Amino acid sequence: MxxxxxxxxxxxxxxxxxxxxxxxxxxxxxxxxxxxxxxxxxxxxxxxxxxxxxxxxxxxxxxxxxxxxxxxxxxxxxxxxxxxxxxxxxxxxxxxxxxxxxxxxxxxxxxxxxxxxxxxxxxxxxxxVGFPGGCALPAAQDTFRPQPLSQGPSIITTSKLVQDTKVRMLADPLLAKEHAYLLRSAIAEGAIVRDPATPWIWFPTRVMRLGYGWLAGQDILAREKLAADTRDILLAGPGLTLDVRSATVLTAAATSADWIGGLPVVNDSVLVKWIGPLSCMLSDHDNWVDGPTNLSAIHDSAALLAAVAFLKDRPTQSAALSKAALIAVQPALKMITTDGGSFEGPGYWNYQSTALSSLYSTAANVYGTTPVPLPSLANVSKYAIDAATPSGQAVDFADSSPQRMSPLMPAWDSYARKDSTVAGWVIGEYQKARDVRLLWWWTSPSAPRQPVSSRFSTTGLAVLQAPGKTAALKGGVNGSLHSHLDLGTFSYHSKGVDWIVDPGAGSYSLPGYFSSTQRWTYWKTSTASHSTISDSGKNQPLTATAALAVPSPTGAVVDLRAALPGTTKALRSATLTTAGVNLTDSIQAPQPRDLRWQIVTDAAVTITGSQATLTKSAQTLTITFNGAPATAQLTATPAPETSSTGANLTLLTLSLPKVTTTTLTATFK
Structure with a gap:
């Protein structure tokens, strides 16, 4: 106008x-x-x-x-x-x-x-193609209709996978004991009364335990318990909206229904209460189903599994829902398969692992070759192995807490690609946390692949690996879902100790925690809570990005100019040495500025002159500085909040007043 x-x-x-x-x-x-x-x-x-x-x-x-x-x-x-x-x-x-x-x-x-x-x-x-109580989706070709390629279960596993596992285990005395243990676990699980108000917490694990008892042991009581729990959960419905918790429950319920041969009594309820809301989310192209996040991975996987389990007698609806899910999930798959990691952090990488491994394994059992290609999970296996410390903990960042990397996606990947070295890593993880899927998705293992230094450019992480040591630098993008203003964050593990601690997520109940503005006012999401170099007292810009490079197996570098606006040079590099690691900041600015070098630790800190000594788990780490100006001051102060595990944190800070040019090296050994 x-x-x-x-x-x-x-x-x-x-x-x-x-x-x-x-x-x-x-x-x-x-x-x-x-x-x-x-x-x-x-x-x-x-x-x-x-x-x-x-x-x-x-x-x-x-x-x-x-x-x-x-x-x-x-x-x-x-x-x-x-x-x-x-x-x-x-x-x-x-x-x-x-x-x-x-x-x-x-x-x-x-x-x-x-x-x-x-x-x-x-x-x-x-x-x-319409859905009663929900929305319509575009009609799809019959090739999108999921149809089991063999008799018996088709979600996650098959009769052949179960039988092959059972035969393999019974042929080995040690594995035979493990088989017996899993059958006893199913009996014990069936005797436990779970809280019906929180099925997203216990139901997925319960399905795996009881499911093994039924599929591998023909335990009728396990089957009856699965049927009763699944019926009650599906009839109750997900509540007012189908959120990520209820999508997780739907994935488990579809798995259970498929394994016990179906539950026709609940099909109408599933169609209206569960699939109906999903069809509307898919029809509306809701960001929760077609965005590059864990949310989409979980919802879309639930949609495909629901089509397999509950729409067997509704071929047009089954094909339409499956096609919509397979198309909608592509951005989420691209996000996690491009370099194997996730900008949302290892917590949300793990959170979607059940959904995506279920999606991949089920698609293979009902399509053979999927009508919409699913990208390889090879890089996901690489991330799981290379972005972890020698203790097996993931390099932590974003809204996450200390945890091991889930072996589910690597397990399916090792099975699909017949990668024996990844299988060796997976079976090692089974020893730490039993999961029957790791037994079903079986590839004969060889010596597990050892971690190597790697750059995960889409995730925004560079990890340096050496025997007994892991150092990491965080780059990537600020301001995205679940991220913190943490460009340049450094972490270091040696002597069996994580010396530098990521603060973890703040409380999700905090007002505006996920708003585009208020989120960054909280300490745990702000620059002030991270182990980086920053403008003293200021957050990094929300729009800042930081490119990463790993020029050698012992060195990584991140460009922090966007995180420190106005600098003409701002390179942070980490270099592994025989004794430890050197962290170097090279800064140039046309005008003097007050900078703050900081690490966050849950170790005890002692300062002697310009040197700090960290003590934790009967181990010590010394930090010395080279190139610090005479006006620099080294201090240790209590952090305003505890870590995600409840540990007290200390901020070890080196103030750098009126800097125009500096090359500061902190040596950790």
């Missing part, structure tokens, strides 16, 4: 005036159409909620015996048709936005009235 107004103002001839008037008319239509489309989209959302409410009530009436199965089936068929009209209507309105065309009328009011009254026909929209 501004362009049209400018054209009128600039017109000097009748032809120019006419052209400007035509432009005004066109832009008026475009503006009016956008406004009308917005109003109609709001109405379509209201109808969607009415539709969901009608179907949910009818489902409950059926479960309570208030209406017959035939009456419910009649309503479900009509509701399914209405969902296609709703999705087609949304698509039509969205296509008009930005165009100088007449906004098309809504055509769903009459079908909604027909659904409410129970009379009158509702003809579905062509090209759409």
């Amino acid at each position: 501004r362009a049209a107004a400018a054209a009128i103002s600039a017109a000097t001839t009748q032809a120019e005036v006419d052209a400007a008037a035509k432009l005004v008319a066109t832009e008026s239509v475009r503006s009016s159409t956008a406004k009308q489309a917005a109003t109609k989209l709001v109405r379509l959302q209201e109808i969607r909620l009415e539709h969901a409410s009608i179907v949910t009530k009818a489902l409950q009436d059926k479960l309570d015996g208030q209406i017959s199965s035939q009456a419910y089936a009649y309503l479900e068929e009509r509701a399914t048709a209405l969902s296609t009209l709703l999705s087609a209507g949304v698509n039509t309105q969205l296509q008009t936005v930005g165009k100088a065309v007449t906004s098309p009328p809504l055509t769903v009011e009459a079908p909604l009235a027909a659904l409410k009254s129970g009379t009158g026909s509702i003809t579905p929209a062509a090209g759409w």
Whole structure:
């Protein structure tokens, strides 16, 4: 409209005036159409909620015996048709936005009235597959329909995988004892009464334990317990929304239902209460299902497994849901397979490991070759091995806490690629935390691959490995989901000790913890809580990025100019030595600035002159500085918060006032 107004103002001839008037008319239509489309989209959302409410009530009436199965089936068929009209209507309105065309009328009011009254026909929209109580998805070719390639279970495992594992274990006296232990664990698990209010905590593990008892031991009681728990959870529903916890539960419930041969009694409830919300998230292209995050990995994996377990007799819906899930998950897969890590940190790398290993293993069992390719997990295995300390802990950053890397994705990767060295690492992890999937996804192991120095450029991490030592530098991007303002953060493990501690996540219940502004006011997400060099008292810019390089197996470097705005040079390098590691900061700035060098530790700290001594677990580490100006001051002060494990933290700080040029080397040994 501004362009049209400018054209009128600039017109000097009748032809120019006419052209400007035509432009005004066109832009008026475009503006009016956008406004009308917005109003109609709001109405379509209201109808969607009415539709969901009608179907949910009818489902409950059926479960309570208030209406017959035939009456419910009649309503479900009509509701399914209405969902296609709703999705087609949304698509039509969205296509008009930005165009100088007449906004098309809504055509769903009459079908909604027909659904409410129970009379009158509702003809579905062509090209759409509806979901009662949910939304419609584009129709998909039959090749997207997941169909088991063999008899028996197809989610995560197969009858052959279970039988091969059992035969292999019984042939080895030590493994035979492990098999017996797992069967006893299933019996013990079945005797435990779990809290029905928190299934996301216990149900996934319970399914694995009881599932092994049933699949490998034909324990009828384990099967009955699985069936009862799964039925109760699925009938209860996920609550008001399908969040990441409920998606995790749905993945476990689909696995359980598949392993025990199905639970037809819950299929209608699953379709409405669980798949319905998922179909709407997929239809809306919600960032929780098609963003490059762990959230998408978990939701989309749940959608595929639900299609396998609960839509066997609904081929068009099964194909549509599976296709939507396989397409939506691609950004999440690209994020974690590009260099194997995740900018969200090792905690969320682990969080999605069950979902993605379930997705990959199930896709192989129901497609053979997936209709949408799934990228290799080879880099994921590399990250799991190379981004961990000698104690097996992940190099920690972002909203994470100290933990081992999950072996699930590497286990499937070693099985798919027949990589014996990764399999050797996986079986070592099984000794620390039993998980039957690591036995089913079996490749004969060789000596486990040893960690090597690596750069994970997409993740934003450089890790240096030497026998008994690991040093790491953090680069990457600030301001993304679950990240902290931590560019340049340094970590070091030696002598069996993690000397530098990442603060971990703050409380997610803090006001605005995930807001684009307030999040960075909290200590744990701010620059002040990290082991980096910074402008004293200031956060790094939210938009800052830091490139990484690993020029040699013993050296890594990160460019911190964007984290220290106004500097002409800001290189931080870490170099492993025979005795320890050297951390060097080379800074140049046109104007004097106050800088702060800092590490965060849970060790005891003693300062003697310009040297610090850290003591932890009966080990000591000395830190000496070379190149510090005479005005520099070394101090140790208590941190304002504890670590993610509750340990008291100390901030070891070297203040660097009025710096224009400095090359500061901290030697750790």
